[in-house]
Amino acid sequence: MASPERPLDHRYRDEHPVRTLAYLLRADRRRLAAAVVVFTVKHSPVWLLPLITASIIDTVVQHAPIGQLWLSAGVIMFILVVNYPLHLLYVRLLYGSVRRMGTTLRSALVTRMQQLSIGYHARVSAGVLQAKVVRDVETVETMVQQTAETGLGAITVLTGGLIIIAVRTPEFVPVFLVVVPAAAFVVARLRARLRTHNEHFRLEVETLSSKVTEMTRLIPVTRAHGLEGKALHRMDGTLRRVLQSALRLDLLNGRFASLAWVVLNIVGVLVLTGAALISYYGVWGVSAGDVVMLSAFLTTLTNSTTTLVGLAPVITKGLESVRSVGEVLQAPELEDNEGKTKLDAVRGAVAFQRVGYAYDDTERPAVRDFTLSVAPGETIAFVGASGAGKSTVLNLVIGFIRPTSGRLLLDGADMSTLDLRTYRKFVSVVPQESILFDGTIRENVAYGMDDADEDTVRAALRDANALEFVDRLPQGLDTMVGERGARLSGGQKQRLAIARALIRDPKVLVLDEATSALDTQSEALVQQALGRLLHGRTTFVVAHRLSTVRGADRIVVMGDGRIQEIGTHEELLRRGGAYTALHSGQVA
Known part of the structure; x- marks a missing residue:
């Protein structure tokens, strides 16, 4: 199986797909060779039957010793009977190899998806990637199976038939x-x-x-x-x-x-x-038996040749799927952490030094000349109109994107020199839409924390104001939440997301519109839980509802990718600037 740390050792995209298939099947090459031998033997009745039929007819027509008839019948009966165990052995050898190849390819795909940048995932549809993992790999498996089964059968019949004709009636x-x-x-x-x-x-x-x-x-x-x-x-x-x-x-x-x-x-x-x-x-x-044999071989060999020609669309489709998979496996947009400094502790001091960021498909920078120093444990809230650059700043903090200009420092070290995988062990994110998977409440809260016991999970749920509703559920912690948490309300899902953040005890916390989709009652419960979560952690908050950021240590008002104002809620209202305009609009 692939691992997030291991680079791919094959140029899937730049190689001919046939070479890629040979690479994928190389571990099972001995099994595949054995499968060819077993198939040739088990498939032999197809091209031996006309010869044995000819022998039986000649025995009858020429009144040869009756023993020849019994010998011919015995030979064909034997090769027919052994077909069953040989076919099972063939299936084990060939289909096992093909399934292992498909699993290896899927493993490589999901590994590469974990390595690709967030920008790539924002641009490429999740449905497209899912189709590559499921449908394209299945198409490759089907191509190899059909080509091996049908193609090998046609080739052995053509080879065996022509050899028998060449020996018995070369003319x-x-x-x-x-x-x-x-x-x-x-x-x-x-x-x-x-x-x-x-x-x-x-x-x-x-x-x-x-x-x-x-x-x-x-x-x-x-x-x-x-x-x-x-x-x-x-x-x-x-x-x-x-x-x-x-x-x-x-x-x-x-x-x-x-x-x-x-x-x-x-x-x-x-x-x-x-x-x-x-x-x-x-x-x-030419004997009477030869006449029957030649007539039978004509139909058999013609069908085999037609079968080989008919495989062309299957092979073309399969090779195209190999190329399709290669588009992901060789996509260059990887998050590169190789050789960078690993972190075993984080204080939470973050400094933006004239940071700028521009997305590839836009001429205007999303963030420009952004300078801000955040002390460990400080809560910073970002407000502003849509498109002001707030979410871009959060993505820079998480490390999803890198500054295209300026520097971003963590505890005094340039984040471009840090292994972001180790940094993110100290980060928790509570997004606008809680992301839950189809598992139990316990599994969702303790995701990635295999050593978390029940007391730890319950403590996190209690601090997130979620334990009360969880205890009322029929199976408690073992209640299935459904796909994307479909069996829970929006407020319940968001409190589970907060419990998941709490259980990790992060040093840096990112809240992206964590309460914007909730009703007033649910928002109040979530706000209480967030108050506990923010304590002692460097926190970055984006919110449209200004009521949710009043308690922030500093509020950063953004516009057109720049900082317009910085201050506390009261300070900004006294200035009568951009924040006051936003506040007046919401109050009205």
């Missing part, structure tokens, strides 16, 4: 080398046309799915305005297009199936007739 080898690829080419062309229509039908079905989703969302509006007939009329057009596309596809499927059957059977009849004439006139010493 027919040139015929098969011409006829089989030609017949397979005709079938493949028919399939290619069919694939285009399949794609068109799939797109029509996806459009229908989208329209149905849209219709269900609009039902309240449709009902409220009496537009049911209009909505059904819109759906009728989509349904007619799906019907027409489906009928075209069904007709083409019928044509393909019939034409493929006609082509393969006409070629088979021609080869059978030619072989029968050669046998009848005794030209090359």
Whole structure:
């Protein structure tokens, strides 16, 4: 498995995807080689059966010793019976290797996601990353499995069949080398046309799915305005297009199936007739059994060649998924902590020295010429209009982003020289929307604190004003909160987030709109809990409600990325500046 500390040792993005697959499967190369051998043996009935059938027919026609018939029947029965245990062994060898490869790839992906910068995650959709971990890796697994299973089967049949023909009736080898690829080419062309229509039908079905989703969302509006007939009329057009596309596809499927059957059977009849004439006139010493064998091999070899051609879309899709995964695995936006100073203690003194930060996609800096010194244990509140730069300052404090100009110091040391992973062990963040996972209350509060006992968890919950509602729940600490805390109210979730922050006993605390989404009663409970949390910690608070920052040691009023005013609540009101304007607007 991958670890957050270990760099990736393969250039996933810049390598050819086939080389990447070879790299991913290298640990299981011996198992894969064994799987090929086992598959060749277990699949041998497919290409040995025509030969043994020919032997049995010749025994009957030529009245050879009956022992040859029993020998032939015994051989085919044996290789059929051993197919079962050999197939199980093959599945263990091949599918086990493929699943391990998929797990390794997923492990590498989730590891890289933990290493990528917050800026990358802000730009790339979580749904896209989830699709790469789940769907793209599954596509790669499917490609390897199908290519190995179907492709290896076709190759062994082609190889075995041609070897038997070359040994038994060498005169027919040139015929098969011409006829089989030609017949397979005709079938493949028919399939290619069919694939285009399949794609068109799939797109029509996806459009229908989208329209149905849209219709269900609009039902309240449709009902409220009496537009049911209009909505059904819109759906009728989509349904007619799906019907027409489906009928075209069904007709083409019928044509393909019939034409493929006609082509393969006409070629088979021609080869059978030619072989029968050669046998009848005794030209090359071809026996009756040889005639049957050649006829059977024609169908088998043509199907195998067609199968190999049909694997092209599966392989193309799988290799494209390898490239898709490589986009994440080789994304350059990593948080680099290698070789930097590790922290085992933090006092909490933070100093901004003419700090500036500009996002890549904007010309105007989000923060500029920002200078502020914060003493250990001091509470600093940031207020201002949206876009003033408040959240950017918090992200700089957490270390999610680095200053593009100026310096940011922690306890006198430039943060660009520090290992931010070790620094964040002393930081807790309470965001506007509490982030809970689908687990118990105990697991959510003690997340990352494996040594926290029940008394410690309960103490954190008590200080966060959460113990009262937790004790009323049916399972108490072991109550499942649901995905994203769906079974709890907003105030309950926020108090759990505060308990999670308290249990870590941080030296630096970041509160980002921690009460903005709460009702008055919930806000009062959360404010009491925050009062306990702030004590003795360097705290940075962003809030729109000025009532929540009145008790801050200093309030920083920001505008256009700059500091406009600094002071206590009372000092700023006496000045009658930007803070007073904000306060008057909220009071009004």
